[in-house]
Amino acid sequence: MNRKQGRSSLTKRSLDKFFKNRMAVVGAIFVILFVGACIFAPLITPYDPTRLVPPDRELPPSAEHWLGTDRVGRDIFARILYGGRMSILIGVSSAIGATALGTIFGCIAGFFGGKVDRVLVTIQEFVSIFPSTLLIMLIVPFVGRSVPMMIFIFIITSWGAPMRIIRGRILSLKEEPFIESCRANGISGMSIMFHHMMPNTLGPVIVNASLNVAGFILSEAGLSYIGLGVPETVPTWGNIINAAKRLDIIQNTPMLWVAPGVAIGVFVLAINFFGDGLRDALDPTTR
Amino acid sequence: MAEQDYILKVNDLKTYFKVGKKTVRAVNGVTFDVKRGKTLCIVGESGCGKSVSAHSVMQLLPVNGKIVDGSVELMTKDPETGEMRTIRLDQLPRSGKEMRQIRGKEIAMIFQDPMSSLNPVYTVGSQIMENLRNHEKISRKEGREKIIKLLAELGIPNPEIRYDQYPHEFSGGMKQRIMIAIAMICNPTMLIADEPTTALDVTIQAQILDLIRKMQREHGTSVILITHNMGIVAEIADEVAVMYMGRVVEFGTLKQIFTNPLHPYTKALMRSVPVLGMKKDEELATIEGSTPDASTVFNGCEFADRCEFATPECSKRFPVDTVMEDGHRVRCLLFEEGHPNAES
Numbered sequence: 001m002n003r004k005q006g007r008s009s010l011t012k013r014s015l016d017k018f019f020k021n022r023m024a025v026v027g028a029i030f031v032i033l034f035v036g037a038c039i040f041a042p043l044i045t046p047y048d049p050t051r052l053v054p055p056d057r058e059l060p061p062s063a064e065h066w067l068g069t070d071r072v073g074r075d076i077f078a079r080i081l082y083g084g085r086m087s088i089l090i091g092v093s094s095a096i097g098a099t100a101l102g103t104i105f106g107c108i109a110g111f112f113g114g115k116v117d118r119v120l121v122t123i124q125e126f127v128s129i130f131p132s133t134l135l136i137m138l139i140v141p142f143v144g145r146s147v148p149m150m151i152f153i154f155i156i157t158s159w160g161a162p163m164r165i166i167r168g169r170i171l172s173l174k175e176e177p178f179i180e181s182c183r184a185n186g187i188s189g190m191s192i193m194f195h196h197m198m199p200n201t202l203g204p205v206i207v208n209a210s211l212n213v214a215g216f217i218l219s220e221a222g223l224s225y226i227g228l229g230v231p232e233t234v235p236t237w238g239n240i241i242n243a244a245k246r247l248d249i250i251q252n253t254p255m256l257w258v259a260p261g262v263a264i265g266v267f268v269l270a271i272n273f274f275g276d277g278l279r280d281a282l283d284p285t286t287r
Numbered sequence: 288m289a290e291q292d293y294i295l296k297v298n299d300l301k302t303y304f305k306v307g308k309k310t311v312r313a314v315n316g317v318t319f320d321v322k323r324g325k326t327l328c329i330v331g332e333s334g335c336g337k338s339v340s341a342h343s344v345m346q347l348l349p350v351n352g353k354i355v356d357g358s359v360e361l362m363t364k365d366p367e368t369g370e371m372r373t374i375r376l377d378q379l380p381r382s383g384k385e386m387r388q389i390r391g392k393e394i395a396m397i398f399q400d401p402m403s404s405l406n407p408v409y410t411v412g413s414q415i416m417e418n419l420r421n422h423e424k425i426s427r428k429e430g431r432e433k434i435i436k437l438l439a440e441l442g443i444p445n446p447e448i449r450y451d452q453y454p455h456e457f458s459g460g461m462k463q464r465i466m467i468a469i470a471m472i473c474n475p476t477m478l479i480a481d482e483p484t485t486a487l488d489v490t491i492q493a494q495i496l497d498l499i500r501k502m503q504r505e506h507g508t509s510v511i512l513i514t515h516n517m518g519i520v521a522e523i524a525d526e527v528a529v530m531y532m533g534r535v536v537e538f539g540t541l542k543q544i545f546t547n548p549l550h551p552y553t554k555a556l557m558r559s560v561p562v563l564g565m566k567k568d569e570e571l572a573t574i575e576g577s578t579p580d581a582s583t584v585f586n587g588c589e590f591a592d593r594c595e596f597a598t599p600e601c602s603k604r605f606p607v608d609t610v611m612e613d614g615h616r617v618r619c620l621l622f623e624e625g626h627p628n629a630e631s
Contacts, residue, residue, distance in 0.1 A: 177404040183347055184398075185391035185418045185469065189382060199408040 017281040024277020030270035034263075038084035047075035049082040049235050058253055068255045070243060076255055080263050083235035087264075088213075090147065090220050090236070094154035095212040099205055102159035103198065106166025110174070111193045121167070128160035132219065136228055145231045150223070154216050161212075162205050169201035203282035210275035214268040221264055237264045293362060294477055294509045295321040295344065300357035300377070302336075302343045311581045313339040315533035316357070318608070321477065321526075326503065326510040328520045330556070331530035332578060337513045340530070341479045344511075345390055346381045363393055363476065392422040395470035399482040401462035405454035411465045412450035415472050422473045437468050440505075441498055460491035464498065471502050477509045478502070484519065496523055517560040521545060529553045532579065532589035539615035549617040551594045588620065596621060 018024055037044060047065075053073035061068045067076040109120040136153050143149055173179060174197075182192050217237070223229035224238025225245075232239060237260045244250055244257030302314040314336045321327045329337045342348055344359050359376040379386045390396075398404045406414060415434045419425060425433070431450070438446035441464045454462060463483060470478055480499060484492035500523060503510050512523060520527055520541070527544040529537040529552065537550040548554045558572035576593040587602035588594070594601065601620055609622045 177398050177400050178406045180347065181396070181398055181404045181466070181469075182406075183390070184345060184396035186387035186389070186421060187391075187417070188387060196406050200406070 014281045018277050021277040021280060023273045024280070027270040027273030027275075027277065030266060031274050034084060034267050034270070035088060038081055038088060041078070041081035041085065045075065045078040045081060047078035049074060049079040050233070061255060067259050068253065070253065070256050071249070076240075076259055079235045079240055080237070080259055083237050083240050083260065084263065084267075086147065086230065086234055086236040087217050087220055087238070088267075090151055090154070090230075091213040091215075091217040094151050094158070094216040095209045097151065097155035098159045098212060099162045099209040101155060102162030102164075103166050103201075103205060105159065106163040106201075107170055107193050107198055109163070110167040110170025111189070111197065113171075113174075117167070120163075124160045124163050127157060130157060132157035133223065136223055140228050145229065147230055147234065150220065150229060154219065158212065158215075162208050165204050165208060166198075166201045169204070170197050173197045173200055204279070207275050207279040207282065210271060210278060214271040214275075217264065217271075218268060292322050293320050294323050295362075295511075296358075296360040297340070297344065298358045298360070300340065300343055300359060301355045302339050302348065302352055303355050304349075304352045306351065306582070309582045312533055313352070313581060314343060317530070317533070317535050319528045319535055319538055321509045321511060323509055324503065324507045325525040326500075326512060326523055327526045327528060328524035329511065329513045329528045329530060330515060330517065330520055332515060334578060334581060335530045336533040337515075337530055338481055339533075341396075341481055341511060341513055344376060345394060345396060345479065346376065346379065346386055347390075347396075348381075361389070361393060361477075363389075388422070391418050391470075391475070392473045393475055394477045394479060395473070395475040396479045396481065397463070397466045397470050397483050400486050401459050401466055402486065404466055405457075405462060407454055410451050410453055411457065415465070415469050418469050419472045434468070434472060437472060438464075440501075441468055442494070443468075459487055460494065463487060463491075463495050467495075467498060467502065471506065471508070474506055475508060477511065479511045479513070481513045482515070483512070484516075485514075492519070499523070517556065529556070532585075533581075534589065534618060535616075536590065536619065537615075537617045539613075539617075543613065543615045547615070549611070549615065549622060550590075550619050551596050551621075552590050555595075 051074065053069070056065070056069050056073040057071055059065050059069045059073075065075050065077065067080070069075055070079070105120050105124070109117045132153055135157060136150065139149065139153065170193075179192060179196065182196055187196070220229055220236060221238030221241065224236055225242050227242065229238055230236050232242070240260040241257050241264075249256055297317060297319050300314055300317045301312070304311040304313055317336070317340050319327065319329070319340075329340065331337050339348070339352070342352075343354055346354075348354070354377050357377065361374045361376050362371055363374060364370070365372050374385075374389070376386075376389065379389075405411060409417075412431070412434060415437075416427070416430050419430050419434065420427075435446045435450055438449060443449050443461060443464055449457075454465075457465065466483075478499070483499070484495050487495060496519060499510060499512070502508060510523075512519070514520060524541045526540050527538070528535045529544065529550065531552050537544065537548070537553045544553060545557070548557050552574075555572065555574045559574065561571055574593055575595075579589070579592070585602075585605075587600075587604055588597075588606050591597045591601035598620070604620075606618050606620045606623060608616055608618050609624070610616050611622075
């Protein structure tokens, strides 16, 4: 019993702090609700998001179709749930990929310093000034629209921020006595870098990653809206709104653009509050 | 046979740092040796090269620091044949495998600031375990038992519980005990303690020194203790090396240094330490002037400008080490043969 307490007190303190932040908790609840609803979509709605039912088209919200149907008779609620799957998947996997890439490069740059550092930082600067939207616009005509392509481009254009965070932390960690102590105990450079330094940098990077998820979901929605994102056959929140480019739809079937818009807005806000709460909870200086 | 009694011999070690275009001669011809199971104290004021000497032994210098001359010899037992052999530490590649095997296993080190010498994200137990399993083939279970035993030996209450706690749950003195545990877990032949008590309060200082002495007695470890505190020297040293401006100015046994200090710098140091029983209005002596900048180039004795016995000759040529009959070594012109004062 006692041992358990000793082990978890740091985690416990961070958790306590997180739970005191009401907005963060609300954010976390919404994130969990959305993710859960998207994962368990088949249990929540009986409709297939891609099946066309022409007789049922443009129905207003009812007990059968909670948010009504679109121009070809697909259930909007089902489309939002299944679309969320893809949107969240794109957001999360891009954020994980960008963070992993940034962490590796940041560790190497900060740890080795000198020439290695200069080269990596220059590459990072070059990549970061290049807007991902523009890159996608340039690539789409050649490779076509696909989800992996989009994730790939999100990753290679946005590993810069986590890399800079990690590099900065590693540079200051290098001067810490406990790193010198590791060297004095004959621990190898690789182990010092990844086993001793990296875990000490993860707090701010996790926060950065959680905020990135929101950013990528927005980017995906934006790109899909202008028709450069995910193929139209795959429902995503951005793709659903894409339909709302026509004036008659904006006037006659408001649910078609209000619902995914609200979903994006609420989810992105929730993630941001969650990320902010995480940052406050993990930040040792405000403890 | 006498050779065998030495664990470490440092001979004319020179470590220079490149700072911009300047070369800082942080350690400029240091010679000392450490006997088996004995404690050598290196004393001197800040910036005199005590820590750099110790770090040179371990090859833990920053990138701009380099050992340019001299030798560092460590006697170790060959793990296969069991024979004693000498390793030239200064010639091993800095971060090579051999050097890494010596660090933590043959020579362990504890540092000045226990508050930040432990990695905050791992439990103290796992950090001791890392050093243990890095150098010895031992199962986690056996290792845990061994570590808990050592923690108990070091006077840490509830070692089973403490094993799984994080560094922030320990006080400064307790953390320094953990540092000693990390250093001692592989039973090193030598322990280098770089001002191990400077960051601790006086009562804890005494406890930590007692522990170092206890470890030394029980495990037969040789100790190099770096300090600027004469009280600690008096308490723990067998031999003392007094350093000034990157050189050992005087080297002798504790008794020799304390009852018969020869070098004017040592004499001045002794006079500047408060002693119990001093008169109320008695003033402590100070050493005139201040330590010269580390990059200053000298033509003669570095201490000449501040020395009360200085002669004009002192600033013109370098003194050489003079060994007295009892092995007491001093680096001062006054004691060199042929000097008018030599017999004093």
